[in-house]
Amino acid sequence: MSVATAAYLGIDIGGTKVAARVEDDRETVGEWVFAWQPDGTVDHDLRLLREHVTALRCRIGPLAGVGVAVPATLDRDGRVTAWPTRPSWVGLDLRALLADLFPATTPRWADDGDLAAVAEARAWGHADLVYAGVGTGVGGGIVLGGRSATGHRGSCEIGHLVVDLxxxxxxxxxxxxxxxxxxxxxxxxxxxxxxxTGVTPTELVDGFVAQEDWAVEAVRRGSAALAAALAGVAELVRPSAIVIGGGFAAALPGYVDLVASAAAALGRRGHPVPPVLPARLGGASSLHGAVLAARGRS
Structure with a gap:
């Protein structure tokens, strides 16, 4: 792919894979994905990332903007302070890494859940929205008045709300x-x-679709916990909608309906929990949010 007009690159750095999406002024799109090694070190990860970014830049040409969605917890200077799925990244200076990878532009980076929330708010047309992404972890974000509500720390950690002491x-x-x-x-x-016995992701989906007791109960308990967390957030910020996305949620038919039902049961008289909707962007909400960041619209 070669982009003749201004090109915007979004990168979603995940716990198991990295996705990239390119858009130009005419919305022409190209997408790429590569997987991490399960137990790769930070040095191996960075070599792999550099190889793929270099190849992308050769295909794309000059970039007008770069946005990066990050699942790790960062300090205010852009240094990784926690990332349970890839602990060897702790201490990495992400700001310096991105500046080195993209010397001709100034990359914009943000929490993947926050960027996903912005993308879904635009996709659904809601100015006030709570987003939760269920995948390797549970991420999330809040949009109020059309803007990401990141607070002092710069990210919204819905996944670390306590639902069971x-x-x-x-x-x-x-x-x-x-x-x-x-x-x-x-x-x-x-x-x-x-x-x-052992259960693969595919077996879980098949078991849930077939309504096997073990699969239904496993998913029900997870969806009930998520519903409780989101109902609590909704009490605080009063969104017009709650959106559920992420790769796990997208792969499991009926999952969002389960969360919606559990959340509705937690409403108070006169204070119902807002509608719970599936992500319009599927499992790619964070990636679309990264492109919005590249365009300066996050």
Missing amino acids: DGVRCDCGRLGCVQAVASGPAILRRARALRG
Whole structure:
């Protein structure tokens, strides 16, 4: 692909893969994906990232903007302070890395959940929206008045809201975070325990569609925990809608309906939980948000 007009590159750095999307002024699109090695070191990851970025830049040509969606927790200077799925990245200066990868432009980076929320708010036409992405972890973001509500820290950590004080220990060290109960890996672990044998993601989907007890119960408990967290957030910020996205949610038919039903049951008289909607951008909400960041629209 060669882009003759101004090109905008969005990159979504995930826990298991990296996705990239290019748009130009005419909305011409190209997309690429590559997977991390499961236990790769930060040095190996960065070599792989550099190889793919270099190849992309050769295909695309000059870039008018670059946006990057990041799942890791960063400090205000852009240094990684926590990333449970790729712990070797802790201490990495992301700002310096991106400046080195894209010397001819100034990359804009933000939390993947925040960027996904902005993209879904635009896609759905809601100025006030709460987004949760269920995948390797549970991310999320809040949009109020059409703008991302990131607060002082610069990200919205919906996945670390506590929903069970006596629950499973989260990767962050606390007990009962929604991520420890409702993420894709957490639901798979529960499914294996209930079934008494190994369960692959495909087997979980098949079991859930077939309404097998072990699969239904595993998914139900995860969806109930997520619904409780989102109902609590909705009490604070009063969005007009809640959107559920992420790769796990997109792959499991009926999952969003389960969350919606559990959330509706938590409404108070005169204060219903807002509608719970599926992500219009599927599992690519963060990637679309990264392109918006590249365009300066996040």
